[in-house]
Amino acid sequence: MSVDLVVFDMAGTTVLDDGLVERAFRRALPDAGEEQVRYVRDTMGQSKIVVFRALLGEETLAQRANAAFEVAYAELVAEGHCAPVPGAVEVITDLRARGVKVAFGTGFSRATQQVILSALGWTELADFTTTPAEAGRGRPYPDMVLAAVLGLGLTDVRSVAVVGDTPSDVLSGLRAGARVVAGVLTGASSPEDLAAAGATHVLASVRDLPAVLDLPERP
Structure with missing residues (x-):
């Protein structure tokens, strides 16, 4: 076949993407600890809103962080990192x-x-x-x-x-x-x-x- x-x-x-996922995550959550960053690395490929829900445990916070992540990622792409x-x-x-x-x-x-x-x-x-x-x-x-x-x-x-x-x-x-x-x-x-x-x-x-x-x- x-x-x-x-x-x-x-x-x-x-x-x-030149590490853009992690960079956009750090922009979205500048106070994130290394354990949270490690979780982002370990869940590469998964839906980003699902990742933020797992990290933050509250829907409003997750939605806000995901929106900030999307903006940060788009900015990095526009800067030519893609x-x-x-x-x-x-x-x-x-x-x-x-x-x-x-x-x-x-x-x-x-x-x-x-x-x-x-x-x-x-x-x-x-x-x-x-x-x-x-x-x-x-x-x-x-x-x-x-x-x-x-x-x-x-x-x-x-x-x-x-x-x-x-x-x-x-x-x-x-x-x-x-x-x-x-x-x-x-x-x-x-x-x-x-x-x-x-x-x-x-x-x-x-x-x-x-x-x-x-x-x-x-x-």
């Missing part, structure tokens, strides 16, 4: 030229996702984009992968590949039933972390993805 859809994570997978992972655009363009659908998922809100896509000139790069709020739940739940499957009209999750840089990305792909769940080393996690989460492949970067996929010929 060939791959019909690849669902890519963004920050750390297709986008080199670039594609080398080879990512070429891989995605080739996939689509072969008739393979491409989707972007993220732990950010729709507004922040759009800031990143606009900054990179990627607003038309993928066939489908989604966020935790739109899909239902964020990673490690399978909702964003399944939202892409449904939104693009696929009939079999076994024709899906999922690519991300965190154990949460890997778990999301496995729980969705994807046939290929690849972890990449351009982001937050070690090879051991990704393998322990159950990644079917651990790759240096998305540039290596085509070699592990059963792809249709280019027309």
Whole structure:
């Protein structure tokens, strides 16, 4: 069975964000301790509002901190701290030229996702984009992968590949039933972390993805 859809994570997978998540978190919560910062690192890939709820334990505080985080992240992107992972655009363009659908998922809100896509000139790069709020739940739940499957009209999750840089990305792909769940080393996690989460492949970067996929010929 060939791959019909690849669902890519963004920050750390297709986008080199230069540590922006942690930097934006420190701007949003300047008094945060190292234990809180460590929790942010450990939950990379997950919905940011869920992370703030876990850290702060109160909805109003979590919403306020998440809003500050979104503003800080957008400011950092606008300052130029955002670039594609080398080879990512070429891989995605080739996939689509072969008739393979491409989707972007993220732990950010729709507004922040759009800031990143606009900054990179990627607003038309993928066939489908989604966020935790739109899909239902964020990673490690399978909702964003399944939202892409449904939104693009696929009939079999076994024709899906999922690519991300965190154990949460890997778990999301496995729980969705994807046939290929690849972890990449351009982001937050070690090879051991990704393998322990159950990644079917651990790759240096998305540039290596085509070699592990059963792809249709280019027309």
